[in-house]
Amino acid sequence: MSGVSRTEVTGRVGRHRPDPRAWPLLLVVVCAQMLIWLDTSVLNVAVTTLADPSEGLGASPAQLEWVASAYTLVFAGALFAGGALADRFGPRSTLLAGLFLFGAASAAGAFAPSADWLVVARAFMGAGSALLMPATLSVIVQCTPPERRARAIAIWSSSSALGVAVGPVVGGVLLSHFWWGAVFLVNVPIVAVCAVGTAAVVPALRGSGQRVLDLPGLALSVLGLSGVVYGVVELGNGQSWYGAHVLLPVAVGAALLAAFVAVQRRSPAPGLDLRLFRRPGFTAGSVVLLISFGALAGHLFYAAFYLQGPRGLSPADAGLVMIAAAVGIVLGSQASPTLSRRLSARWTVTVGVLITALTYVGYLWFDQGTPIPVVVALLFAQGFGMGSVGTPVTTAMMSAVPQQLAGAGSAVNSVTRQVGGTLGVALAGSVLSAVYRDRMAHTALPGEAQGLSAEAARQARGSAEAARSLAGSLRLPELSAAADRAFLAAMDAATFWTAVVALAGAVVAAVGLRAREVQDANSVGRKVD
Template sequence: MSSLPEPVTAGGEDHAVTGVPRPWFAVAVAVLAQTLVLLDNTILNIALDTLADPVRGLGASSAELAWAVASYSLVFAAGGFAGGALADRYGPRRVLIGGLLVLAGSATVAAFSVNATELIVTRAFMGAGGALITPATLAVVSRHPPAAARTRAIAIWASSGGVAVALGPVAGGLLLSHFHWGAIFLLNLPVAAVCLAGVVKLVPELLYAGRRVLDPAGLALSMLGMGSLVYGIIEGGGRPGWTSPLTIVPVLAGVALLVTFVLVQRGRERPGFDVRLFAAPRFSGGTVALLLLFFGLAGQLFYCAFYLQGVRGLSPLAAGAVMTAAAGGIVTGNQLSPAVCKLLTVRWATVAGICVAAATFGAYLFFGPGTPVAWIVLMLLVQGAGIGAVVAPMTAEMMAALPAGHTGAGAAINAATRPVGSTLGVAVLGSILAAGYRTAILPALADLPPSARDRVLDSAESARSVAVVLGRPGLAAAANDAYLHAMSVAAIWTLGLSLAGVLPVIACFRPRK
């Protein structure tokens, strides 16, 4: 690798401030900001039913709701590389302040959206704010604490995902019970204000003697490439399907743009984003493993939500309460991971965590209409513990493999694995789920009118609605059976693809000499 900038301790604008007197206060601010970013990615799910209502919400269609959810992750993933480069160029403190301002401002506009299109656009701007915040927060927790405490700091940072998973559905349900739906976005304002005050008071500058030159062309290629790829994946999971030009063209264009980006960056002496960071086996192997893990997690949580609310008949708030078990497990696994790694080594601790999580993904093969809720809670708790045991040590190892001056770029890649993996998981596994449902429900459509048949084919939720209108409880039962069949098929794919994550861990995390 070429020579990379390192922080120095002398005074001056281009120098890092070291010897932070209260590093854990800076970590606390970074963790709170990261929790806010992830909360915005989970809290909307509980409000989708309200937003679809023309009286209580916006009367949004199912496609519009899908894009309201996806636009955040799409821009978050595409903009993460730019956020990391900006953090390296201007320092994580300044980028963190900018990201919080963008997030708070766009959330305010989203709260007062008058139609679904406006909501989709403002959610995209919220994703841009998150793309600035996440790599900056990881750079803070990776560099400010003493070296001996950094693994613990990253474990706490990684726990923010579990906290967000727990708070999102519950906080959203409580707000929707008492206020207008826009309250779920206005929640950002007081939290962002606390974070901004904390950054100003408690987070010092962390700049580098050789501040990296911005590369607008390279950033544009990375953002357009990632955006086009993710867009195509989202379309593939929807009505157009994987063989549609609406899917194939953007996916191929995204791949071509990303390949061009890599070639351009490799040819520069001081690239805006050094793709040679992937030459570090632990960094590249960890990226693949985390991508596959979040692929399985997001896809599984997607069909779990429909299972709990559709097949089991739980309210959104009750379903959210059940799913908080996964969050509790993630936090527990994060905190126990340092001790487990000392006992088993990082390599085998993460392999064990992936295997535990994959086993819980496969547990859906045994779920039916009468499975006790307590078993589901236990499964989600164990699942979260397995995932938590992987994320913290994996992230710490990946960041430790990077030169100090490139923590922002490395943090951007690390952060991008989550939304990219999640988007892939929902798109691919959602497509498998839909295809399995349509195949299984066909025998129940024989004597239905054409308009009702089309609605029943759309989803199990639509089938239950048609069953109520037509007074045919047997159709609702058939929809539940078809969904359970589809969920079993999706669970097999989730199990297999998630287990594939152990291969890069075994290959790349060999003991250091």
């Protein structure tokens, strides 16, 4: 890549004279990457407070859904744009811009006067994250010597687990001592530290100045992905799959993405170089990431409800239990380069996906009496398997990407994770809700014979959380028990389909990752034909 003298020097002498800034640089981009996942997970423990009219904003259930969904919607929709901007203006500049936008939106969200304004602030936070994620991976790809790149990507991948693990714990502590806005305001000092570190240690990597920014392509990608993700979010919010709220945005989004592909094929300077997908390893890796992250996100979604519902754990205690998965991801990510050298990337990824699929199957035997250590062990195994997938797949995908398109390649990698996670939560949530409602519809609710109102019965049949709340206020423990039985049946159905999806990902890994360029996950620098 022309004009990047520091990177070129690092690449030429990396084997003999390690750059003393390598670890500080990696620390900065890992902290920036962790911010994205910290913000995603910290919200999980704050929704109850946000719904409180005295201690929070009095947010309705629909508003709470959009507080979470607005972030994901903009994040996934703008990732291709973030990657293209990193390639055009350089990852350092894009990283600083993303940090500024994320920090400003976090501060605005902390002092939002209403739930609607918080939704707007969360959308801008998603836009900041869309600039951050491709830029962090692009910095690693361009500034890390080939022989240390797999290890650097492993650390980068495991930072997401740290954010997921730390988020619920940090959120619980902040809500115990401060007002609800503290869970967003905590981002501001972290952003400030990352910005100072970026200015100090990240080299001024220039983008490909000869390339023209493809504004029509960027607009089509943002609008197209936003339409598809919006439809998926609506599906997860309980809309029927054949309703206009789901089919119309998905159809429009798909049409815009098709137009985006057509524009990119004709553009002399495409934001997404479609030649990347000529590499079977890049295409298969994208599909594996989409499937595996979708299965993982869907599973963690209903696992959190299981721990806080039938098991009766507090959000903070449930967060502590689920740290086991994050620890497993960190250790799996660190072990994956060694496993890839011994088994090949293909079999490391395949075995990792199989391990996660088996842990999902284990949930078919879960009930209200399953020992918590068993849950912890399965979460750890699931995390370790997932950690052994992300790093070799990412390294193999990026090995096919020329440096001048590192931002676009990392954007594809990031988009597949985010879209997969969104699909996984939406589909798992839909199965969970549908089966629960079906079971409760055929169950005589305790209290109906004693005058339980029709509205209360409708709420109890709508969600297990509403049923438990009514059971507590009306002193009907039998109603809570009925809701728990229906939820466990629904979790079994969601678990079955999650395991099926994960097994399909293992097949894709075994068949699709046979291409020569992914036999050694540490190989880098191959050019696109």
